[in-house]
Amino acid sequence: MNIQTIMVIGAGQMGSGIAQVASVSGFQVLLHDTSPEFLNRGMQAISKQLSRNVEKGKLTPESMAEIVSRIRPTEFVEHAEQADFVIEAISENMALKALLFHRLDSLCPPHTILATNTSSLPISEIAAVTGRPEKIIGMHFMNPVPVMPLVEVIRGLETSQEVFEVVYGLSQRMGKTPVEVNDFPGFVSNRILMPMINEAIFTVYEGVASIESVDKVMKLGMNHPMGPLELADFIGLDTCLSIMEILYDGFKDSKYRPCPLLRKYVKAGRLGRKSGQGFYSYQE
Numbered sequence: 544m545n546i547q548t549i550m551v552i553g554a555g556q557m558g559s560g561i562a563q564v565a566s567v568s569g570f571q572v573l574l575h576d577t578s579p580e581f582l583n584r585g586m587q588a589i590s591k592q593l594s595r596n597v598e599k600g601k602l603t604p605e606s607m608a609e610i611v612s613r614i615r616p617t618e619f620v621e622h623a624e625q626a627d628f629v630i631e632a633i634s635e636n637m638a639l640k641a642l643l644f645h646r647l648d649s650l651c652p653p654h655t656i657l658a659t660n661t662s663s664l665p666i667s668e669i670a671a672v673t674g675r676p677e678k679i680i681g682m683h684f685m686n687p688v689p690v691m692p693l694v695e696v697i698r699g700l701e702t703s704q705e706v707f708e709v710v711y712g713l714s715q716r717m718g719k720t721p722v723e724v725n726d727f728p729g730f731v732s733n734r735i736l737m738p739m740i741n742e743a744i745f746t747v748y749e750g751v752a753s754i755e756s757v758d759k760v761m762k763l764g765m766n767h768p769m770g771p772l773e774l775a776d777f778i779g780l781d782t783c784l785s786i787m788e789i790l791y792d793g794f795k796d797s798k799y800r801p802c803p804l805l806r807k808y809v810k811a812g813r814l815g816r817k818s819g820q821g822f823y824s825y826q827e
């Protein structure tokens with residue numbers, strides 16, 4: 544399949560990272576979000592990241608200009624009619640994703656593959672709202688996208704072998720290592736990572752140790768690059784809570800119950816780095 548234009552939907556931390564990596568890999572990129580403000584924020588994040596690479600001498604200013612010029616921000620989801628491949632990276636919410644996939648199915652040409660970057664939602668359920676379930680697939684990048692080598696590739700019940708191979712090859716072209724996993728809540732990455740983060744939150748909730756101490760134990764004792772609470776802030780506490788809810792709902796097993804402290808923080812608008820406050824404060 545000849546992919547020329549990739550549309551990325553959602554210009555948050557994942558969408559902007561995916562758009563950057565797709566453009567670096569030579570694709571024309573359409574980056575869509577619902578408001579100009581979010582689009583600007585996403586484009587600024589891309590420019591900031593690429594500028595750092597220019598400062599480090601890893602990229603020339605000319606190459607940076609080319610990479611940025613290949614990314615076209617758009618407020619109009621209708622531009623999906625120009626896309627050969629769509630990667631959805633909107634909030635982790637089934638109702639929102641279902642609405643969007645239904646719309647994309649009606650807008651995109653028949654050859655267009657619709658991939659989702661969902662962290663935990665069932666691919667087959669997303670596919671069911673479209674008339675092209677064979678072209679729906681999970682393509683789960685890790686955060687920060689330009690740095691992390693893994694892409695989990697998840698087939699839905701109806702995903703075709705051809706589509707699977709396209710996504711596998713595309714991940715490699717984007718400099719990533721694809722790993723096939725099956726369509727179960729949280730796939731592999733978040734089925735293992737998120738209960739660890741949730742348990743770290745319980746240790747703070749139950750007064751076993753302070754936030755800083757929990758992170759120190761995991762960084763110095765287990766050699767993790769970030770402590771679990773720092774990582775939760777980095778991922779986004781709203782995303783962490785959504786993933787725990789999806790695991791809990793999907794398996795009906797109490798070991799996946801989200802910690803009340805996580806729920807409390809999200810309800811209070813403490814979403815981690817992206818809101819300026821989570822377990823740590825990020826006020827400038």
Ligand SMILES: CC(=O)CC(=O)SCCNC(=O)CCNC(=O)[C@H](O)C(C)(C)COP(=O)(O)OP(=O)(O)OC[C@H]1O[C@@H](n2cnc3c(N)ncnc32)[C@H](O)[C@@H]1OP(=O)(O)O
Binds near residue numbers: 599684691
């Ligand atoms: C929730 C899900 O569904 C799945 C997930 O994604 S779970 C989250 C998975 N991600 C992780 O676990 C990340 C854990 N953290 C880390 O690996 C590291 O702390 C980190 C890579 C983020 C930063 O590494 P560090 O050594 O502390 O910092 P630093 O030296 O500044 O950065 C290392 C490199 O990463 C780059 N980098 C750091 N943060 C970045 C960002 N947000 N975006 C892009 N690049 C970034 C830096 O530019 C630097 O690049 P070079 O080596 O080319 O110079």
Ligand SMILES: NC(=O)C1=CN([C@@H]2O[C@H](COP(=O)(O)OP(=O)(O)OC[C@H]3O[C@@H](n4cnc5c(N)ncnc54)[C@H](OP(=O)(O)O)[C@@H]3O)[C@@H](O)[C@H]2O)C=CC1
Binds near residue numbers: 553633635777
């Ligand atoms: N954060 C992480 O570490 C990882 C997240 N993921 C997954 O990637 C997806 C995005 O996560 P992340 O980037 O962190 O989230 P963010 O909250 O940073 O970004 C999501 C963006 O999507 C926008 N959006 C919401 N609904 C729509 C819509 N219908 N059309 C267009 N844009 C929309 C949001 O705007 P608004 O603010 O208005 O809602 C926001 O700008 C989620 O499915 C998440 O689970 C996967 C791997 C890692």
